[in-house]
Amino acid sequence: MELKPYYRKAQFYETDQMGVVHHANYIHWMEEARVDYMQQIGFPYERCTMEHSLDLGLTDINVLYRGMVRFGQTVVIHVAVTALSPARMTVSYRMCEAESGAICFEGESVHFFYDRVHDKPVALKRVLPELYTLFENLCQKG
């Protein structure tokens, strides 16, 4: 499967008084790119969370800020599943400024799978094996 990176233009409301995108917004961009990734692989997160009441909870976030992004610049976000076990998944992100290609951000998010109806963590492999297999086939050990 040919996956496309996610393009995101930095918005004015995402800047802070330093004149660059505030660091918290990259967490939003990670989520947007992750959601786009799931859409591309054919299992939209909407389907996961709305039809199956299954949420991708967060356990860890680890990020490196490597360059500032300014209002109006576009970042290209590359996403990959880099670790997977029945009940846990690591997603990695690499963001570059589109025009110059300069890297501006690297990060990863570690997820668990949360059954909202029964209010408890579950094994994705058991509750949604179709999605688990999709992730498994795409997983690129870091």
Add this chain to the structure above:
Amino acid sequence: MELKPYYRKAQFYETDQMGVVHHANYIHWMEEARVDYMQQIGFPYERCTMEHSLDLGLTDINVLYRGMVRFGQTVVIHVAVTALSPARMTVSYRMCEAESGAICFEGESVHFFYDRVHDKPVALKRVLPELYTLFENLCQKG
């Protein structure tokens, strides 16, 4: 009942590259002050939304920006219910910079009452008469 205004310090992440608080954040501050108001009158919004599955939906927001607020400044927010009918309520807000007293914002939000379980608007007067009476007694016709 003696109601106290709500104090809110402007945060760094709320500024934009103009060097002042971004205009969208005042909508958050209106909500914070409205929530604080409900706590003060003895019917916390948590109780409304969690125990009764009743949300205060929004139909209108009208605001005037009258002065800029900078990082580290504190605003004093005065809240009042200024119109009330069985199914609708208007809340008004007046914000001043705490140190100088200069007015920086005036606004109002118009609300309907939304029953999340049955997914429909309801009359507050009918479903939560206790809260309706509280608002009624406090209502200051604008």
Add this chain to the structure above:
Amino acid sequence: MELKPYYRKAQFYETDQMGVVHHANYIHWMEEARVDYMQQIGFPYERCTMEHSLDLGLTDINVLYRGMVRFGQTVVIHVAVTALSPARMTVSYRMCEAESGAICFEGESVHFFYDRVHDKPVALKRVLPELYTLFENLCQKG
């Protein structure tokens, strides 16, 4: 000039515990659509704010919430300049859910023009006549 509406997908982080997009985020979407509009007419806001140190400040926002938007839905945002004077401009917005076409939001923002270097409001007609003329030609009296 043929202007295209702006498409915006509702993100997960924009929802609140009511299960719909939180009302403050529409203010962000208004800004995104306004920025896109300026790019389409050939005078990007980046150029305005970065090259000319000219910001579009806000004096008023008036909005009507007419329907809820859920995570994953796309809204189509139509933007128009609906009033213009040398020192002030009104921009109007109409948002529909893309799939159903149902209207979900109407709003307007009133702007002044702020010279960041001299820290004062200015007349756009005088300081950036090129941009003023662009807006003038597009202005659709409401």
Add this chain to the structure above:
Amino acid sequence: MELKPYYRKAQFYETDQMGVVHHANYIHWMEEARVDYMQQIGFPYERCTMEHSLDLGLTDINVLYRGMVRFGQTVVIHVAVTALSPARMTVSYRMCEAESGAICFEGESVHFFYDRVHDKPVALKRVLPELYTLFENLCQKG
């Protein structure tokens, strides 16, 4: 010096459709607690950024989500400087739900010092030795 933890009430607009505070907001809370910490030690961040044009840039953020926080709950945030060199600083955070005392979050942010006027990283020890000494005296090696 007796430093007090920072108390923060979770707001409605900070929740997402999972019914809990969205994970990106903890990054805001880290910042709020860091700003409060600097105020308590007698060198407010406002003074740093406004008088000295010195910003605390970010290089890394590493966080662990250990429990969900719901609307209306208050978190107690403990802050400590846990590493310091002339040009870099690590700040650590520990958040507990105030009522139960249950831990909900641990994190750290790594900072560099950015001179906005000359647009370059600088050594805090050289440009603001007064602040450097304050941090040095408080630094609790992790």
